[in-house]
Amino acid sequence: MLSRASPGRLQDTCLEYIADNLHELCQEFTPQSNNDVHVQMQFKYSDIFLYHDLADGLLRILAKRKQVTDTSLSLFADPTKTSLRRAFLKNAQKITPQGLQYLKCHRLIDLDVSGMMRTISGNDILEALGDWTLSHLQVLNCSGVNPFANFRERDHVSDQWSRLQSLIHLDISKTAVDSEMLSVLMNCLPLLESLDISQTHVGSIQAVERCKDRLKSLTMADIKVTHETFYILMNMSQLRQLDISRRANNDSARVNSDMSIQKSLHNFLESPTVLPNILSLDLSGWECLTEDVLRHFVQHHQKLKFIGLMLLPLLSQADFLCDEEHMDFRSDLKVTGDASEPQLLEALNRYQNRANYAHKALFNLFTFTQGINDTSCQMLEAIFGTLRNFPTHLGIQMAGSATMFNLARGRLANNIHVSILNELVKLTLVAMETFPYSQQLQKNCLLILYNDTVLRDVKFDRCKTAALSIQCLRTFDDSPMRTMAVFILSEAALKISTEEIEELGSQTNIRKLLQIVKEKIEAGQVDYALKFTLSALWNLTDECPKNCTLFLQEQGLEIFLQMLEVFPDQDNLQTKVLGLLNNVAEVGHLRVTLVKEEFIHQLKNLLGSEKIEVSYFAAGVVAHVISDGADRWPLSIQLRNDLHDCLFNTVSEWELPESTVVAYRSFHPFFPLLQCTDTPAAQLWAVWAMLYVCNIHDRYCPLLLADGGLPLLKQLLSNPSTNIKVRETVAQVLELLEKCQPSQQAA
Numbered sequence: 001m002l003s004r005a006s007p008g009r010l011q012d013t014c015l016e017y018i019a020d021n022l023h024e025l026c027q028e029f030t031p032q033s034n035n036d037v038h039v040q041m042q043f044k045y046s047d048i049f050l051y052h053d054l055a056d057g058l059l060r061i062l063a064k065r066k067q068v069t070d071t072s073l074s075l076f077a078d079p080t081k082t083s084l085r086r087a088f089l090k091n092a093q094k095i096t097p098q099g100l101q102y103l104k105c106h107r108l109i110d111l112d113v114s115g116m117m118r119t120i121s122g123n124d125i126l127e128a129l130g131d132w133t134l135s136h137l138q139v140l141n142c143s144g145v146n147p148f149a150n151f152r153e154r155d156h157v158s159d160q161w162s163r164l165q166s167l168i169h170l171d172i173s174k175t176a177v178d179s180e181m182l183s184v185l186m187n188c189l190p191l192l193e194s195l196d197i198s199q200t201h202v203g204s205i206q207a208v209e210r211c212k213d214r215l216k217s218l219t220m221a222d223i224k225v226t227h228e229t230f231y232i233l234m235n236m237s238q239l240r241q242l243d244i245s246r247r248a249n250n251d252s253a254r255v256n257s258d259m260s261i262q263k264s265l266h267n268f269l270e271s272p273t274v275l276p277n278i279l280s281l282d283l284s285g286w287e288c289l290t291e292d293v294l295r296h297f298v299q300h301h302q303k304l305k306f307i308g309l310m311l312l313p314l315l316s317q318a319d320f321l322c323d324e325e326h327m328d329f330r331s332d333l334k335v336t337g338d339a340s341e342p343q344l345l346e347a348l349n350r351y352q353n354r355a356n357y358a359h360k361a362l363f364n365l366f367t368f369t370q371g372i373n374d375t376s377c378q379m380l381e382a383i384f385g386t387l388r389n390f391p392t393h394l395g396i397q398m399a400g401s402a403t404m405f406n407l408a409r410g411r412l413a414n415n416i417h418v419s420i421l422n423e424l425v426k427l428t429l430v431a432m433e434t435f436p437y438s439q440q441l442q443k444n445c446l447l448i449l450y451n452d453t454v455l456r457d458v459k460f461d462r463c464k465t466a467a468l469s470i471q472c473l474r475t476f477d478d479s480p481m482r483t484m485a486v487f488i489l490s491e492a493a494l495k496i497s498t499e500e501i502e503e504l505g506s507q508t509n510i511r512k513l514l515q516i517v518k519e520k521i522e523a524g525q526v527d528y529a530l531k532f533t534l535s536a537l538w539n540l541t542d543e544c545p546k547n548c549t550l551f552l553q554e555q556g557l558e559i560f561l562q563m564l565e566v567f568p569d570q571d572n573l574q575t576k577v578l579g580l581l582n583n584v585a586e587v588g589h590l591r592v593t594l595v596k597e598e599f600i601h602q603l604k605n606l607l608g609s610e611k612i613e614v615s616y617f618a619a620g621v622v623a624h625v626i627s628d629g630a631d632r633w634p635l636s637i638q639l640r641n642d643l644h645d646c647l648f649n650t651v652s653e654w655e656l657p658e659s660t661v662v663a664y665r666s667f668h669p670f671f672p673l674l675q676c677t678d679t680p681a682a683q684l685w686a687v688w689a690m691l692y693v694c695n696i697h698d699r700y701c702p703l704l705l706a707d708g709g710l711p712l713l714k715q716l717l718s719n720p721s722t723n724i725k726v727r728e729t730v731a732q733v734l735e736l737l738e739k740c741q742p743s744q745q746a747a
Contacts, residue, residue, distance in 0.1 A: 008419055011053075011054070011057065012057065015054065015057045015058050015061055016061060018058060019058065019061045019062055019065060019067065022041075022062075022067070022072065025043060025044060026041045026042060026043055026044060026075060027041070027042060027043075027044050028040065028041050028071065029041075029042065038070055038071070038074070038098065038099075039071050039074075040071065040074035040077060041071050041072060041074050041075045042074075042075065042078070042081070043075070043081065048081060049080070049081055049082075049083075050081070050082045050083065051083055052083045052084060052085035052086075055076060055082040055083050055084050055085075056084060056085055056086045056087070056088070058082075059073075059076065059084065059087060059088055059089070060088040063088050063089055063090055063091070063092050064090075064388070066091070066092075066093075066094075068089060068092040068094065068095060069094045069095070069099070070094070070095060070096055070098060070099030073092075073095060073099050073100075073102050074099070074102055076102055076103075076106070077102045077105065078105070079105045079106055079107075083106065084103070084106040084108060085106075085107065085108060085109055085110065086108070086109065086110035086111075086139075087103055087106070087108055087110070087111050087112070088112045089111075089112060089113050089116065090112050090113075090114050090115055090141075091114070091115035091116070092113075092115075092116055093115070093116060095116060095120065097120065097121075097124040097127075097128070100113075100120060100124055100125070100128040101127075101128050103128050103129065103130075103133075104128055104129065104130045104133075105130060106130070106133065107130070107132045107133060107136065108129065108133040108136075108137055109133075109136055109137060109138045109139065110137075110138060110139040111125075111129075111133075111137060111139065111140050111141070112139075112141040113125055113141065113142050113145055114141045114142060114143035114144055114145065114171065115143065115144045115145075116144070116145055120145055121145065121146060122142065122145065122146060122147035123160075125140075125142060125145070125147070126160050126161075126163075134163040134164060135163070135165060135166060136166050137164055137166060137167055138166055138167060138168045138169065139167075139168065139169040140164070140167060140169070140170050140171070141169075141171040142171065142172060142175070143171045143172065143173045143174050143175070143196070143353075144173075144174045144175065145175065146175050146176050146177075147161075147172055147175065147177065147181075147185075161184070161185060161188040161189065162187075162188040162189075164188070164189060165189075165190060165191065166191060167189050167191060167192060168191055168192065168193045168194060169192075169193065169194040169195075169217075170185070170189065170192060170194070170195055170196070171195075171196040172185075172195075172196065172197060172200065173196045173197060173198035173199055173200065173219070173221075174198070174199045174200070175200055176200070176201055177197065177200045177201060177202060178200070178201040178202060178203070179201075179202050179203050179204045179205075179206070179207065182197065182200075182202050182205075182207045182208070183206075183207035185207075186207040186208065186210050186211060187210075191214070192211055192214070192215065193214055193215060193216045193217065194215075194216060194217035194218075194241075195208065195211075195215065195217070195218055195219070196219040196220075197218075197219070197220050197223060198219050198220060198221035198222055198223065198243070199221065199222045199223070200223060202220070202223050202224070203223075203224045203226075204226070204228060204229075205220065205223075205228075205229060205232055205233075206228070206232060208232065208236075209232050209235065209236075212235050212236050212237070212238065213238060214238060215236060215238060215239065216238055216239060216240045216241065217239070217240060217241040217242075218236065218239060218241070218242050218243070219241070219242075219243040220243065220244055221243050221244070221245045221246070221247075221282070221354070222245070222246060222247055225244065225246075225261065226261070227260065227261065227264045229244075229264075230264045230265060230267070230268040231264075233268065233274075233275075234268060234271060234274055236275070237273075237275070237276055237277065238277060239275055239277065239278055240277055240278060240279045240280065241278075241279060241280040241281075242275065242278060242280070242281050242282070243280075243281075243282040243308070244282065244283065244286075245282040245283065245284035245285050245286075245308055245310070245354075245357075246284065246285030246286060247285055247311075247354070247356045247357070261288075262288040265286060265288065265289065265293075266289075266290070266293050269289075269293050269294070269296070269297045270293060270296055270297070272300065275301065276301075277303065278301055278303065278304055279303055279304060279305050279306065280304075280305060280306040280307075281297075281301075281304065281306070281307055281308070282306075282307075282308030282336075283307065283308055283309060283312075284308040284309055284310035284311055284312065284336065284357065285310065285311045285312070286312070287311070287312065289312065289315060291314070291315055291318050294307075294309075294315055294318070295318070295320055295328065298320070298328070298330070298333070299328060304333060305332060305333060305334060306333070306334045306335070306336075306346075307321075307333060307334075307335050307336075308335075308336045308350070309321075309335060309336060309337040309343075310336050310337060310338075310347055310351070310357045310360060310361070311356075311357070311360065312337065313337070313338055313339070315337070316335060316336075316337020316338060316339040316343055317337070317339040321333070321335050321337075321339070322339050322340060334346050336350055336351070336357075336361075338360065338361070338364040340368075341365070341368050341369075341379075344361045344364055344365045344368065345365075345376075345378065345379055345382055347360075347361035348361050348362070348365070348379075348382035348383060348385070348386055349382050349385075351386075352382075352385045352386050352389050353389055355390055355393055355396065358386045358389075358390065358396055359393070359395045359396050359399060361386075362383065362386065362396060362399035362400050362403055363395075363399045365379070365383075365399075365403050366399055366402045366403045366406065369403055369406035369407055370406055372406055372407065372412075374412075374415075375407045375408060375412045375415055375416055376407065377416060377417065377420050379407060380404065380407055380408070380416070380420055380424065381420065381423075383400050383403060383404060383407075384423050384424070384427060386400060387400045387427045387430075387431070388427065391430055391431075391434055392434060394435055394438060394441065397431045397434070397435065397441060398438070398440060398441050398444065400427075400431075401428065401431055401441060401444035401445055401448065402444050404424055404427075404428070404448055405444055405447045405448050408421070408424060408448065408451070408454070409447070409451070410451065411453075413451050413453035413454055414453055418457050418458060418459075421453070421454060421457065421458045422458050422459055422460065424448065424454075424458075425448070425449065425454060425458050425460040425465075426460060428445045428448050428449060429445075429460065429461065429464055429465060429468065431445055432445045432468045432472075433464070433468065436468075436471060436475065437475065439476050439478065439481075442472050442475075442476065442481065443478070443480070443481055446469075446472065446481055446484040446485060446488065447484065449465065449469075449484070449488045450484040450487060450488060455488065455491045455492070462492040462493075462495050462496045462500075463492070463496045463497075463500040463503070463504070465488060465492045466488075466489050466492040466493050466496065466500075466504055467503075467504060469485040469486070469488045469489040469492065470485070470489060470504065470509050470512070472485040473485045473486065473489075473512055473513075473516075474508070474509075474512055479529070482516065482529055483527075483528050483529040483532065486513070486516070486529060486532040486533045486535075486536050487528070487532040487535075489532075489536045490532050490533075490535035490536035490538075490539050493536060493539035493540055493542075494539055494663065498542075498543050498544055498665065501539070501540055501542065501543075501544045501547065502544050502546050502547065504540060505540050505541075505544060505546060505547035505550055506550075507550050507553070507554065509540075510537070510540070510547065510550045510551055510554050510556070511554050513533050513536055513537050513540075514537070514551075514554050514555070514556055514559055516529065516530070516533045517530065517533055517534065517537075517559055517560075517563065518559055520533075521559070521562055521563050521566050524566065526567060526570055526573065530573070531572060531573070531576065534573065534576035534577065534580070535576060537551065537556075537580055538576055538579045538580040538583070541580055541583040541584065542583055542665060543583070543586070543665055543666065543668075543669065544583070545587045545590070548583055548584045548587050548590055549587075549590065551580070551584065552584065552590065552593055556580075557581075557584075557593065557594070557599075560577045560580070560581065561598070561599060561602070563577060564577060564602060571609070571611045571613070571614055574606060574609070574611075574614045575611075575613045575614055575617060575661065578606065578614065578617035578618050578620070578621060579617050579662070581594060581617075581621050582617055582620040582621055582624070585620070585621045585624035585625055586624055586669040588628075588672075591624055591625050591628070592628075592632075592634065594621065594625055595625055595633070595634055595635060597635055597639070600625075600635065600639060600643065603618050603621055603622055603643075604622075604642075604643060604646055606618035607619055607622060607646055607647065607650050608646075608650065612654065612657055612661075613661040613662075615650060615654075616654075616661070616662070616689075616692075617662075619647055619650060619651060619685050620685060620689070622643055622646075622647045622681075622685075623647060623673055623679075623681065623682040623685040623686065624673070624682070626640055626643060626644055626647070626679055626681070626682060627672065627673055627676045627679055627682045629676075629678060629679070630678075644679065644681045645681070647681040647682075647684075647685060648680065648681035648684060648725075651681070651684050651685050651688050652684070652725055654688065656691065656692060656695055657692070657696075658696075659696065660692065660693055660696040660697060662693065664693060664700070664703075666703065666707050667690065667703065667704050667707045667709050668707055670686040670689060670690060670709075671707075671708075671709070671712055673685070673686035674686055674687070674712050674713070674716055675712075677719075677721060677722075680722075680723035680725075680726055683716070683722070683723065683726045684723065684725055684726050684729060687713070687716070687726060687729040687730050687733055688729055690704060690709070690713075690733050691729055691732050691733045691736070694733060694736045694737075695736065701736055701737055701739075701740035702740060704733075704737065705737060705740065705741070710734075710737060713730050713733055713734055713737075714734070716730050717730045717731060717734065
């Protein structure tokens with residue numbers, strides 16, 4: 001039973017549906033005015049209106065899915081149809097300055113254009129905002145976007161940014177902003193309370209001191225730190241949040257080894273009046289920090305709710321932070337570090353945009369989750385956020401995929417809500433596609449997918465999954481990977497269209513699968529890899545003449561006949577071999593290749609097998625190869641007659657099993673057999689097969705009706721020349737269909 005999580009909000013589900021079906025629900029057009037030659041998009045229904053909560057949510061989903069383009073953003077060009085208040089365009093790399101103009105008509109209070117450095121500049125951002133937005137915008141995140149690009153004169157910069165009189169939060173991290181530029185900004189923004197200048201060129205934060213009486217949040221991770229830095233911070237009494245964290249690099253090593261800076265840090269933290277209102281302080285990466293200084297600061301700041309200590313294993317393991325029995329332990333204080341799962345989970349949630357911290361947290365979390373007996377959906381969702389933010393960071397993807405496997409392996413997947421499993425598989429496929437030649441990462445991903453619950457219950461791109469599995473087979477010569485890849489391939493191929501199966505069935509792919517079979521035959525080895533490979537070949541040839549042809553061209557028939565000789569007592573192998581040969585026999589111009597005397601005698605023996613599944617598929621091959629009539633039979637007529645009688649007698653003696661060993665996409669391959677009036681044995685097998693599956697599974701009666709089987713069966717029943725045994729079986733099938741029809745009409 002899938003549990004441990006509630007389904008998503010109905011509103012979110014509806015917005016996800018719109019995003020999934022954008023081109024079905026919307027129409028594209030080219031405006032005839034304003035010299036606008038760009039294709040735009042609008043809803044097909046003119047009475048639709050998405051108020052700001054819905055419009056904001058839809059845009060956020062499109063952005064997260066990388067679906068935002070100039071065309072899709074034009075869906076928000078008319079504020080009488082879609083009203084935005086909070087525009088989320090993070091990493092929308094396909095947007096141009098012209099597309100950004102669609103925001104001008106909206107009254108925005110929050111704008112996130114972070115990560116758009118390739119296409120958008122600061123000038124483009126401000127020019128895309130209407131007068132109301134410029135006056136009322138409260139939150140602006142342009143991380144990674146140079147806010148001063150395309151501005152030639154400082155006065156012009158000041159004039160433009162000074163229009164943002166209501167701005168409270170500004171994120172200009174990961175930009176080329178320097179101390180001089182920062183000074184210009186501090187003069188322009190009278191209400192600024194929150195500032196992020198992480199990973200910028202700012203060498204002095206002196207300009208920030210002008211905001212000391214109102215600045216409540218200052219994030220300055222990985223910027224140059226001097227003695228002056230701590231002197232200025234000493235006077236920032238209104239700060240609730242301060243981040244001076246550092247990553248492990250040459251500059252960090254320099255700072256940590258500088259005794260004078262170490263002394264400045266310690267003096268800053270030990271000052272009795274420093275940061276009186278602080279709630280959150282991130283000191284990650286400051287290796288020169290001592291436990292005594294840290295304990296002193298925590299003890300004298302009772303309002304503190306968070307302390308960041310990543311890359312500081314000795315401090316994060318301090319007793320007063322980890323030991324609930326310690327006299328100074330505070331249960332209300334959250335910590336990031338690597339001493340415990342709670343610390344690591346906190347790190348994942350807080351550092352989803354900090355690659356070095358996220359990588360370290362995932363690496364340690366992998367160790368903590370090995371052998372875990374209970375999973376954490378909260379932990380998985382934290383991992384998802386990190387993987388989404390760093391799709392091209394091999395280390396993060398490696399550690400993340402390994403940890404996801406620990407949390408969702410085997411039966412643990414049963415306790416994870418299907419919506420979370422959906423995202424897990426989606427991110428797994430992204431990693432496989434991004435790093436096709438990383439063997440360990442591919443193995444991690446295969447381990448995640450090699451799970452019955454995942455393959456059965458999760459909604460994902462099965463065609464892509466099958467293609468990536470085959471790619472693994474071709475790229476890596478690794479026995480465990482091979483077993484997993486062919487299993488995933490065979491399961492994924494069961495639920496994809498015949499068109500997609502045809503795409504997968506290249507000559508190279510079929511040859512690779514048959515090569516595995518040949519190796520197992522030569523080694524005399526029957527294992528999971530062989531069984532899964534046979535299943536994959538069976539599924540890839542199902543109702544696919546092209547792949548059946550490739551199978552024969554690659555000597556598949558000869559390989560399979562050899563396997564029947566080498567493993568004469570393996571019922572499971574015989575079933576899979578005969579199942580695939582059924583697929584070949586269904587193709588009119590190919591079935592003659594099966595009519596070889598040696599194989600026909602083998603078929604006759606297998607027809608008499610005590611195992612119903614072996615006998616059933618052998619009968620299917622026989623029914624098809626004799627269905628072309630005596631005049632097209634290349635061997636002796638007596639052999640065909642004997643085979644016909646053997647088939648008829650065998651099927652007549654069968655009793656309906658209580659379970660099915662076969663799954664059909666459609667009943668179309670059976671219909672030509674129904675019309676073989678001179679071959680009643682073929683007719684009997686076809687109608688018995690229909691009775692067999694329709695009697696076992698509810699889905700087959702509607703499928704048979706939808707495929708047009710009812711008139712053919714009625715015609716067969718009414719034909720006086722139809723064999724009596726065939727007619728009796730047809731009558732049983734029709735009885736099942738009659739029971740099905742009223743329920744279909746009611747539905």
